[in-house]
Amino acid sequence: MSRLAVPKTYKLYIGGAFPRSESGRTYEVVSASGAFLANAAKASRKDARDAVVAARAAVAGWGGATAYNRGQVLYRIAELLEGRRAQFVAEIEEAEGVTRAVASAQVDEAIDRWVWYAGWADKFAQVAGNANPVAGPYFNISVPEPTGVVAVIVPQDSSLLGFVSTVAPALVAGNAVVAVASERFPLSAISLAEVLATSDVPKGVVNVLTGSPAEIAPWLASHADVNALDLVGAGDLDWISLEIEAADTLKRVLRPEQGPDAAAPALGRISAFTETKTVWHTKSLR
Amino acid sequence: MSFLEYAPAPESRAILSLRDRYGLFIDGEFVDGRGTPFQTISPATEEHIATIANANEADVADAVAAARRAYDRTWSKMSGRDRGKYLFRIARLVQERSRELAVAESLDNGKPIKESRDVDVPLVAAWFFYYAGWADKLDHAGLGADPRALGVAAQVIPWNFPLLMLAWKIAPALAAGNTVVLKPAETTPLTALIFAEILQQADLPPGVVNIITGAGDTGAALVAHEGVDKVAFTGSTAVGRAIAKQVAGTDKKVTLELGGKAANIVFDDAPIDQAIEGIVNGIFFNQGHVCCAGSRLLVQENIHDEVVERLKLRLSTLRLGDPLDKNTDIGAINSREQLERIHELSEIGVAEGADRWSAPCDIPENGFWYAPTIFTNVQTSSRIARDEIFGPVLSVLTFRTPAEAIAKANNTPYGLSAGIWTDKGSRILAVADQLRAGVIWANTFNRFDPSSPFGGYKESGYGREGGRHGLAAYLKPASSVGGRAGAQRRLETGGAAASAVGEAASEKPARRARRTPKPTKKGAAK
Numbered sequence: 001m002s003r004l005a006v007p008k009t010y011k012l013y014i015g016g017a018f019p020r021s022e023s024g025r026t027y028e029v030v031s032a033s034g035a036f037l038a039n040a041a042k043a044s045r046k047d048a049r050d051a052v053v054a055a056r057a058a059v060a061g062w063g064g065a066t067a068y069n070r071g072q073v074l075y076r077i078a079e080l081l082e083g084r085r086a087q088f089v090a091e092i093e094e095a096e097g098v099t100r101a102v103a104s105a106q107v108d109e110a111i112d113r114w115v116w117y118a119g120w121a122d123k124f125a126q127v128a129g130n131a132n133p134v135a136g137p138y139f140n141i142s143v144p145e146p147t148g149v150v151a152v153i154v155p156q157d158s159s160l161l162g163f164v165s166t167v168a169p170a171l172v173a174g175n176a177v178v179a180v181a182s183e184r185f186p187l188s189a190i191s192l193a194e195v196l197a198t199s200d201v202p203k204g205v206v207n208v209l210t211g212s213p214a215e216i217a218p219w220l221a222s223h224a225d226v227n228a229l230d231l232v233g234a235g236d237l238d239w240i241s242l243e244i245e246a247a248d249t250l251k252r253v254l255r256p257e258q259g260p261d262a263a264a265p266a267l268g269r270i271s272a273f274t275e276t277k278t279v280w281h282t283k284s285l286r
Numbered sequence: 287m288s289f290l291e292y293a294p295a296p297e298s299r300a301i302l303s304l305r306d307r308y309g310l311f312i313d314g315e316f317v318d319g320r321g322t323p324f325q326t327i328s329p330a331t332e333e334h335i336a337t338i339a340n341a342n343e344a345d346v347a348d349a350v351a352a353a354r355r356a357y358d359r360t361w362s363k364m365s366g367r368d369r370g371k372y373l374f375r376i377a378r379l380v381q382e383r384s385r386e387l388a389v390a391e392s393l394d395n396g397k398p399i400k401e402s403r404d405v406d407v408p409l410v411a412a413w414f415f416y417y418a419g420w421a422d423k424l425d426h427a428g429l430g431a432d433p434r435a436l437g438v439a440a441q442v443i444p445w446n447f448p449l450l451m452l453a454w455k456i457a458p459a460l461a462a463g464n465t466v467v468l469k470p471a472e473t474t475p476l477t478a479l480i481f482a483e484i485l486q487q488a489d490l491p492p493g494v495v496n497i498i499t500g501a502g503d504t505g506a507a508l509v510a511h512e513g514v515d516k517v518a519f520t521g522s523t524a525v526g527r528a529i530a531k532q533v534a535g536t537d538k539k540v541t542l543e544l545g546g547k548a549a550n551i552v553f554d555d556a557p558i559d560q561a562i563e564g565i566v567n568g569i570f571f572n573q574g575h576v577c578c579a580g581s582r583l584l585v586q587e588n589i590h591d592e593v594v595e596r597l598k599l600r601l602s603t604l605r606l607g608d609p610l611d612k613n614t615d616i617g618a619i620n621s622r623e624q625l626e627r628i629h630e631l632s633e634i635g636v637a638e639g640a641d642r643w644s645a646p647c648d649i650p651e652n653g654f655w656y657a658p659t660i661f662t663n664v665q666t667s668s669r670i671a672r673d674e675i676f677g678p679v680l681s682v683l684t685f686r687t688p689a690e691a692i693a694k695a696n697n698t699p700y701g702l703s704a705g706i707w708t709d710k711g712s713r714i715l716a717v718a719d720q721l722r723a724g725v726i727w728a729n730t731f732n733r734f735d736p737s738s739p740f741g742g743y744k745e746s747g748y749g750r751e752g753g754r755h756g757l758a759a760y761l762k763p764a765s766s767v768g769g770r771a772g773a774q775r776r777l778e779t780g781g782a783a784a785s786a787v788g789e790a791a792s793e794k795p796a797r798r799a800r801r802t803p804k805p806t807k808k809g810a811a812k
Contacts, residue, residue: 068735
């Protein structure tokens with residue numbers, strides 16, 4: 001008799017813990033062929049608000065860490081992902097109904113992209129900032145700083161790569177993230193949260209919500225303690241209304257992107273969630 | 287027992303598993319050298335550590351050929367992403383073997399274990415980490431899209447920060463896509479050879495990094511080799527000058543990090559406790575074997591006596607002795623040769639009328655040692671105010687106005703670094719503007735970071751290491767057809783040349799004949 005498997009309960013990831021939705025709701029996640037895979041937590045407005053609170057609390061520590069430290073912590077995540085490669089490949093094969101080769105390619109690209117972004121942590125300020133030759137006896141320098149809490153509606157058509165492509169760049173500059181996973185393919189996002197939980201990323205820096213983006217996104221778009229909104233995966237939602245909601249508190253907004261090049265690696269995905277700070281200082285021999 | 291007497295706290299050497307003999311690291315393997323092998327010793331005890339192979343001209347040629355093969359067949363064809371992964375692996379292996387590397391460094395170099403453990407080795411890992419991330423981001427290096435590697439880099443490094451200087455050289459070179467032949471200093475080859483083992487563990491393709499040991503003539507042969515596209519040297523200005531002459535008229539790109547005689551300027555409103563610590567760190571860190579050491583203290587006249595008094599008090603608490611003891615502040619002078627130079631310049635200082643004071647400390651019987659020393663009443667014309675001593679010797683001069691401080695600070699052929707101590711931010715920035723030096727530290731000293739460019743003005747060399755600038759030193763724009771000849775061609779043909787470059791790229795301009803003999807000076811002192 002073959003051994004009976006022990007299935008995993010997929011929950012939310014908020015403030016470094018794995019709670020169920022406070023609403024007690026779940027929804028069925030099915031494979032490409034329609035078979036039952038798991039019940040994912042269906043996050044509520046309260047869960048979204050809890051996630052924002054956790055993210056806000058994490059901003060000071062994460063944004064205040066040295067860029068070198070952030071870079072190393074992010075690189076470590078790639079190392080851990082590599083170790084769980086087989087798990088992610090199996091999860092994607094099942095969920096997306098793709099071949100092992102296609103699933104492997106997605107995982108490999110996700111890991112390599114994470115490494116690419118990790119490397120930017122102690123470099124993007126050198127590319128995005130500058131010394132300004134102002135006409136006067138002043139030292140003048142512009143440097144990017146994290147904007148704060150970034151809410152991300154991740155690409156909906158991918159299990160892992162879309163999530164990585166949007167969450168990693170938001171973390172590079174020192175933001176904390178509330179990510180709404182793909183509704184259809186949420187399991188890899190939660191497995192990635194397990195990686196984050198066992199890495200050196202402080203609790204609350206990344207928070208993962210599963211459920212209905214159509215339900216959760218408006219609460220995040222209108223939340224006054226969210227600084228930026230990445231709508232890259234919100235193409236099928238009423239994203240213009242979300243952008244209008246976000247305008248109430250003048251959130252920085254990235255618009256939906258569709259297709260295979262959605263959320264392609266770009267320096268712009270890092271700088272979109274930064275504020276440029278310019279410092280003047282007098283120069284005088286006296 | 288006074289509060290200054292600590293029980294010995296030696297770091298164990300048991301972590302080391304050294305070989306008795308080390309070969310040259312060429313094409314991924316250790317091979318015998320064809321020169322006469324030499325000994326590397328502990329400068330603290332003069333005990334033999336290991337026998338080191340000596341590369342002659344034929345070995346140099348083998349190493350350059352291996353680097354060329356690796357460049358042509360492997361490294362230049364590899365994606366930046368994969369080059370980066372190798373560098374990340376190296377960074378991690380350095381972190382994992384950090385204790386071992388620190389012990390080896392202190393043993394071979396004589397620097398205190400607290401420095402090799404807390405400064406040198408962590409910075410080595412940081413350097414590889416930083417440049418690992420650049421390998422797949424070269425489009426952002428500042429040279430336009432798709433910049434190219436230079437080819438084979440010949441790198442010659444000094445003995446004062448053996449492994450750190452290796453990292454400063456190798457990390458950006460590999461990130462940019464070059465292959466490397468590196469020659470460590472004759473007196474400090476040990477950690478470079480352990481590093482070669484790390485490269486094997488990282489499975490770096492053979493020939494991408496070759497490490498050849500030897501003395502000055504090995505370095506000269508390497509720099510002079512026809513197959514080299516880039517020369518990076520850290521060491522004395524005399525050798526740097528010879529290298530600049532030697533490569534003149536060739537297509538080789540050069541960066542030079544040479545000597546220094548840094549001014550450390552202390553204004554009367556400086557936070558005095560921090561300033562004293564900064565002065566001590568500035569000149570007595572690593573026994574003063576630091577190219578950017580704050581060897582000229584320029585102190586405002588009205589606080590001169592107080593500063594000197596407090597310096598003497600502080601220096602009296604420094605602990606000189608066993609480099610492997612965790613409480614040691616001042617380790618051994620790296621070599622007998624260097625010790626003699628320090629003695630010689632010190633005697634000249636006395637003969638020229640300066641007042642010498644040395645901290646009272648017991649000098650061990652064996653090994654090379656020099657007590658922390660201060661000269662006061664130093665004239666700007668004195669040799670100890672002009673020459674790089676490269677030892678734990680501080681020359682104190684005074685000034686009255688900021689303008690005088692700036693004039694005195696700049697009164698040197700060197701221009702590597704400078705320090706400014708004052709509570710006034712506006713004065714820091716105004717003085718910094720007028721100092722002719724490549725690195726200015728304000729209310730701190732001897733800070734290093736892989737993201738921060740380092741290098742000198744004037745006869746302290748040219749080119750920068752660290753940051754984007756340090757990466758650009760190993761790259762050329764996509765449109766370049768190589769060196770100065772290429773630049774000349776572009777000038778002659780105007781903007782239209784850029785479009786024709788694709789075809790022109792393969793025909794490399796013929797090298798011109800060399801005009802000067804190769805340098806023969808020995809000993810690289812940074």
